[in-house]
Amino acid sequence: MNGIESKVAEPQTEELALVEAARSGDVGAFEQLIKRYDRNVFRIAQHITQNREDAEDVVQDAFIKAYRNLAQFQGNSKFYTWLVRIAVNEALMKLRRRKTAKTVSLDEDVTTDEGSMPREVADWSPNPEQLYDQSELGEILQKTIQALPESFRTVFVLRDIEGMSTEETAEMLNLSVPAVKSRLLRARLQLRERLNRYFKKPKRNGAKPQ
Amino acid sequence: MKCKDFLKELNEYLDGQIDVQLKTELEEHLQWCHDCYVVCNTTRKTIEIYHDNDVYPLPEPIRERLHQAIVTKCKAKSEQQG
Numbered sequence: 001m002n003g004i005e006s007k008v009a010e011p012q013t014e015e016l017a018l019v020e021a022a023r024s025g026d027v028g029a030f031e032q033l034i035k036r037y038d039r040n041v042f043r044i045a046q047h048i049t050q051n052r053e054d055a056e057d058v059v060q061d062a063f064i065k066a067y068r069n070l071a072q073f074q075g076n077s078k079f080y081t082w083l084v085r086i087a088v089n090e091a092l093m094k095l096r097r098r099k100t101a102k103t104v105s106l107d108e109d110v111t112t113d114e115g116s117m118p119r120e121v122a123d124w125s126p127n128p129e130q131l132y133d134q135s136e137l138g139e140i141l142q143k144t145i146q147a148l149p150e151s152f153r154t155v156f157v158l159r160d161i162e163g164m165s166t167e168e169t170a171e172m173l174n175l176s177v178p179a180v181k182s183r184l185l186r187a188r189l190q191l192r193e194r195l196n197r198y199f200k201k202p203k204r205n206g207a208k209p210q
Numbered sequence: 211m212k213c214k215d216f217l218k219e220l221n222e223y224l225d226g227q228i229d230v231q232l233k234t235e236l237e238e239h240l241q242w243c244h245d246c247y248v249v250c251n252t253t254r255k256t257i258e259i260y261h262d263n264d265v266y267p268l269p270e271p272i273r274e275r276l277h278q279a280i281v282t283k284c285k286a287k288s289e290q291q292g
Binding site: 025027030031034035038039042043046047055056059060063064067068117118121122123124128129137138141142145156160161181184185188189191192195196199 | 214217220221224245248249251252253255256257259260261262263264265266267268272273276277279280281283284285287288
């Protein structure tokens with residue numbers, strides 16, 4: 001048991017050591033942190049902004065901002081959570097700037113049940129990913145998630161792709177916990193509904209259900 | 211339990227954050243309601259697919275360019291303070 005526990009605890013301690021070193025000006029240590037999380041930051045930023053150039057800018061700005069503000073990092077939250085909070089803010093600012101003509105209503109009330117009821121219920125093939133090659137699958141997944149309203153998409157990305165807790169997601173987006181839960185449910189159900197058309201089992205005429 | 215009630219609890223059920231009593235009730239519903247059974251399974255699969263497939267991979271050359279840009283700015287800041 002002790003062996004497993006210490007293995008689990010190690011990365012966190014090691015990471016705090018890197019943060020400590022970076023705080024005292026060791027850019028090499030900070031580079032280790034960049035290598036660890038740049039893919040996550042890019043993914044989150046691209047999902048939120050839906051724009052490649054903006055996402056690259058967010059990666060740069062978020063890490064530079066994190067470096068400059070390391071003194072404020074308390075160490076009672078994980079470095080990753082703290083970094084993602086900065087990245088989400090940067091990404092949302094980019095999005096707002098791009099959409100100044102349209103209104104971006106992140107705070108819109110989406111607590112109604114409308115749109116949550118599944119319309120099409122069809123079982124999927126046992127391994128739906130294998131119906132398509134990797135690039136086709138990527139395209140389907142990208143197209144499908146892009147079609148979600150931004151406020152649902154961001155919650156889904158933070159909770160289900162990046163593994164943040166409901167509470168962390170709520171704090172990052174300035175939402176209540178029930179609002180995060182409601183958006184997550186609607187995001188999951190809408191994605192499911194839209195993926196149906198690609199992944200459902202082909203109907204076999206005359207075949208009896210078992 | 212009605213399908214609507216099942217759907218309300220679907221998140222917590224999928225995330226495993228649910229008390230034993232409610233879990234039993236939901237699983238009873240799943241035993242006879244094929245639609246909810248399918249919705250539950252395909253929603254779980256939806257989450258797994260998005261979790262397992264990176265929709266926006268970061269290509270190595272862009273990664274390196276970004277690293278260099280970030281590190282240069284960080285070094286400039288350290289020297290200023292230095």
